[in-house]
Amino acid sequence: MKTKIAVTGALGYSGKHVANILFNNGLQVKTLTNSTQKPNPFGDKLEIVPLDFQNPDKLSESLKDCTILINTYWVRFNHKKFNHHEAVENTRILFEAAKKAGIKKIVHVSITNPDKNSKLEYFKGKGELEDYLINLGISYSIVRPAVLFGDNDILINNIAWTIRKLPIMGTFGPGLYKIQPIHVEDFANILVEEAENPENNIVNAIGPETFTYRGLIKTIMKIIGIKKPVICAPPWIGYLVGKKISKKQNDVTITFPEIRGLMKNLLYVDTPATGKTKLTDWAKESKNTLGMEYASELSRRK
Numbered sequence: 001m002k003t004k005i006a007v008t009g010a011l012g013y014s015g016k017h018v019a020n021i022l023f024n025n026g027l028q029v030k031t032l033t034n035s036t037q038k039p040n041p042f043g044d045k046l047e048i049v050p051l052d053f054q055n056p057d058k059l060s061e062s063l064k065d066c067t068i069l070i071n072t073y074w075v076r077f078n079h080k081k082f083n084h085h086e087a088v089e090n091t092r093i094l095f096e097a098a099k100k101a102g103i104k105k106i107v108h109v110s111i112t113n114p115d116k117n118s119k120l121e122y123f124k125g126k127g128e129l130e131d132y133l134i135n136l137g138i139s140y141s142i143v144r145p146a147v148l149f150g151d152n153d154i155l156i157n158n159i160a161w162t163i164r165k166l167p168i169m170g171t172f173g174p175g176l177y178k179i180q181p182i183h184v185e186d187f188a189n190i191l192v193e194e195a196e197n198p199e200n201n202i203v204n205a206i207g208p209e210t211f212t213y214r215g216l217i218k219t220i221m222k223i224i225g226i227k228k229p230v231i232c233a234p235p236w237i238g239y240l241v242g243k244k245i246s247k248k249q250n251d252v253t254i255t256f257p258e259i260r261g262l263m264k265n266l267l268y269v270d271t272p273a274t275g276k277t278k279l280t281d282w283a284k285e286s287k288n289t290l291g292m293e294y295a296s297e298l299s300r301r302k
């Protein structure tokens with residue numbers, strides 16, 4: 001019998017890439033998802049079950065025929081319909097359900113610089129979950145990406161969109177804090193490698209290029225052929241501009257905690273690259289589509 005791997009959100013962004021690699025490796029994949037109606041590029045091959053945190057027994061039951069769980073589940077910001085606190089509680093329920101179901105290993109997606117004592121809820125929640133998983137009593141790998149890029153990504157695409165739309169571009173403060181984007185396919189490969197790794201492991205998922213935020217904006221501008229002034233704006237001005245865009249797009253473009261995390265250099269780690277695709281190469285190939293359309297986080301949740 002083929003090994004079956006459970007992946008949360010295999011109809012979502014990174015999960016889709018993970019499922020694709022697993023299928024190419026000849027494995028069976030079951031996804032636990034909050035969006036069972038999302039377009040399914042895998043057809044009948046992909047088994048789809050709800051990610052039902054309200055029903056831990058059912059959750060555990062649906063994991064019983066799987067050997068490994070690859071968990072991408074998280075929420076990006078606090079919102080009236082979802083929040084970090086709830087995401088932490090839900091993930092604990094998922095971990096316990098996996099343990100009860102006899103899952104041999106959990107590969108869990110975290111973030112660079114998680115910290116259970118952080119004032120930033122995203123980094124705090126991720127830190128708490130890392131601790132919880134490490135003490136759960138089953139084998140684990142924790143993968144910590146900084147920021148993902150690739151076709152259909154949100155964050156890098158929307159930086160390019162903003163560059164295209166606004167008369168001038170700005171950084172939050174001087175913009176010298178760093179960021180290490182990783183291609184979504186490289187990231188998915190790391191998750192699959194970790195699923196095969198018999199050892200416990202914690203790995204940063206960062207690409208081969210490190211940019212300052214200012215450098216990233218200038219690099220994207222050059223690649224998409226747009227020349228505009230890049231000013232240093234007080235972070236709250238940048239936030240207000242983001243808020244205006246959010247209102248117009250009916251989305252949450254950027255939150256103040258995200259700006260704080262960026263400015264605190266939390267999307268940077270001093271470790272070797274684990275991804276191989278350069279953002280600059282990918283952006284050159286995608287320059288005609290990059291940032292042409294706004295990518296909406298909230299519309300993907302509908």
Ligand SMILES: NC(=O)c1ccc[n+]([C@@H]2O[C@H](COP(=O)([O-])OP(=O)(O)OC[C@H]3O[C@@H](n4cnc5c(N)ncnc54)[C@H](OP(=O)(O)O)[C@@H]3O)[C@@H](O)[C@H]2O)c1
Pocket residue numbers: 008009010011012013014015032033034035036051071072073074075076082109110111145146147148149155301
């Ligand atoms: N994207 C980035 O740049 C980035 C950067 C750093 C870390 N990460 C981490 O990488 C992981 C995967 O990110 P991704 O961009 O590939 O995420 P994604 O596909 O948008 O979502 C991954 C999973 O989380 C669920 N989810 C997301 N937002 C939710 C919400 N508001 N309410 C309920 N469920 C929600 C999705 O639900 P469905 O089942 O409905 O699809 C899916 O199961 C996450 O743990 C994230 O923290 C991502």
